[in-house]
Amino acid sequence: MKFTGRIIGIRKFKNIIFIKLVNIIKSIQVVIKNKVTYLSKFLKLGFIIKVSGKNKSTKTGEKSIFCRNIKLLSKCEGFPNKYFKNIDKEFSYRNRYIDLVINKKTRDTFNLRFKIIKQIRIFFYKKKFIEVETPILNNTYSGAEAKPFITKNNFMKKNNYLRISPELQLKKLIVGGYKKIFEIGKNFRNESSSKMHNPEFSMVEYYYINKNYIDIMNLTKELISKVTINTLGKNIINYKKNIINISKYEILNIDQAVIKYSGINNISKDFLIKNIKGKILSKKKKNLLYQYFEENITKKIIKPTFIIGQPKIFSPLALKKNGKVERFELYISGMEIANGFSELNNPKEQLKRFKKQKKEYDKDFIKALKFGMPKTAGCGIGIDRLVMLISNCSNIKDVILFPFMK
Structure with missing residues (x-):
């Protein structure tokens, strides 16, 4: 041997x-x-x-x-001269090459991460999706609510942006004639890091024509279940102190989730304003309810749960229906794992929403929508958080080979 x-x-x-x-x-x-x-x-x-x-x-x-x-x-x-078990986390994050040598759990975690990414690809290949690539460096930033990284293009003498999300570029490909596409890649958000956030992170986004948010919800459920089973050999995840059956999901609208996890049946506008910690983003009760949900309820959702019924103001790219939008957010063990919706394909309505946000937007995307985009549904899954869940890691730095460090 x-x-x-x-x-x-x-x-x-x-x-x-x-x-x-x-x-x-x-x-x-x-x-x-x-x-x-x-x-x-x-x-x-x-x-x-x-x-x-x-x-x-x-x-x-x-x-x-x-x-x-x-x-x-x-x-x-x-x-390192220290006894291996006494080496602290910060040393491990800053010296990953040493961490990989001396820490079996680290090696196992990253071997599992790469297996998860492989299984994501296999899932979409079997479903006849086409893997595509879109640019990381863009002339404008859009596709999600976040601060971008700005970089100077010396040749063009103008600012460019690292992408927040590939969403708009992927939908331009749908306009161009692709029917089922996905992309695995890096996104960047110019924000602080935490146990749940890293300024550079990995996502898989996928789009499917002639489908709605319910269809893409079912596809997402199937994807996560199969990836888990094909990597762990079972559909049960042990995350922190919770035992989670990844094949059983609940669907709740915002009102139901707030009532279920707050224990309060009649929530007033005054109560919401008093208990929202961040800046009040809207005076409408349904919007306050969503803000309260994000700040106070999400961390309490352990069982895989699709949250629906989000207000339009927080969903500028989602199709509106009956006063709300056709959107879902998937929460598991207090983490948002996926976000999907029926895509808005009306260029006039999309332009109106962009202007209401009062920030720079992708004018070429509006031009593409005017060319005509079929009915489409799409979703994005945070790969880092999915790996955290499947590998039972509570810190995002544990599943990123070279996490951002101060």
């Missing part, structure tokens, strides 16, 4: 050296019975070596390689 890895443990016992070798996939013990004196001076923690020998168990039953040949591939400087 041959194995290449990095030394993270050396132990001598009489005339035998026991070495613990790790690579990104697995770890194994190497047993060396000859040249002990020479090798004990030669081999150090952190060295990368290649060994070959017979694979068998020691007297204690541990599977090991009984070394016949050993070759040094790389020396190492700066291997």
